[in-house]
Each structure stands twice: as C-alpha cells, then as structure tokens.
Amino acid sequence: MQEHNHDNSGANLKDIILGGQDGLVNVLGVILGVAAATYETRIVIVAGLAATFAESISMAAVAYTSTKTSLSYYLSQTKKEEKEIKELPKLEKKEIYDIYYKKGFRGKLLNQIVKKITSNKKIWLETMISEELGMLPNEYKNAKKSSFIVGISALIGSIIPLIPFFFLDVGLGIIISLILSSLALFITGMIKARLTVGNKLKSGLELLVIGILSALTGYLIGYFVGNI
16 A cells, blocks of 8 residues: 655635734724724734734644644554553454444455554554544644644734724724725635635635624724713
8 A cells, every 4th residue: 555645725815814814803892992992093003013023922822732733632542542452462453354344344445454454563553543533743743834824824814804904094004904804704714615615706705704793893992982
C-alpha cells in the first residue's frame, strides 16, 4: 500500500475563513458600538485599531494552543492504538475486518485487505487512527503555521469594516462599513460552501445574516449606552 502526501489546502482555507470571519464580525461590532455611542471618527478608528490587533493576536494564540492540544490528543491516541495492536492483535485485526466489512467488502477480497493492512504495523496503526478515530496527522502537525494563517486572516478581516472611517464621516462610514462587511461575509459563506457540499447562495446568506446580526448587537448597545 503506497503512502500519499495529503494536500493541506483545505485546512489552510479553513484557517483563513475562521480568522477572517471572526476578525471581521468582532471588530465590526466594536466599531459600530463605539460609532453609535460617540459619533467621533477619531475614537472609532482608535477603538477599531485596538480591537483589530487584540483580536488578531488572540485568534493566533487560540489557533496555536488548540492545534497543540489536538496534537497532544492525537499522539496519546496513537500510543494507545500502538499498545493495543501489540497486546491485543486479534481484537485489532477484528476491528480492521469490521471497518472494511462496513464499507461493503466481503469474502476473499476482504480477507486480503485485512491481511495486507495488518502485515505492516505502520499502515495498520495509520488505518486504525484514520478509519476508527477519524483523525488525520496533517491536521495537527503545524501549530505555528495555523497560528500565522489565522492571525493574518483575522487582521485582514478586521480591517475591512474599519477602512471607510479613514475616509468618511461616521454616519456614511457606518453604512459603507456594513456594505463592505456584508459583501465579505457573503463571499466567505459561498467559499465555505464550495469547500463542503452546501448550497453556496444559502451558505453565503446564512453567514451574512449571522455576522450582521452579531455586529448590530454591538451597534444597539453603543446607541443605548451613548444615550443614557
């Protein structure tokens, strides 16, 4: 059985979408709240920049620690399966048999598959990890890369709703910020659906609605606080 190098583009895109979406929605909520409360462009920009960098660093740190935690769990499960293969080979062979039986293999072909897999301890272990536990090693190997991608994506996503306030007054800035953010969220939702099996239009609209509702919550809080 030949090994293949798995393409990490799906995991990278997942990190990009996670960071970008989170950064955009959170910072949009902050600046809309500050804009509604103060109606001062300078304060909106300062608050937005502070939220942008805090959000980016926070998201990067979360991505790093969660990936490291997942890696630790993956390694512990690998050691556990390795021990079981060594100490309970008959039971583990039966599990391989059951896995491929459920996939529709029968008779001589099924026995050949089980024999082939269990004849190589490395392949046997990898099969148990991926098929029984649904874990892939490439998802956990590069915590630094995941952290960098999420952090940069959060930074870019956070800047999108802030851009209009550098060029426009607060009133018009709010409107343009909402338009840009809605467009970005809709496109992100469509990309997310393309990576899975969802409907692109429905996914785009869902992410847009969820993001804008979250951001408008910040606006309403800022509006009421500013008018107390």
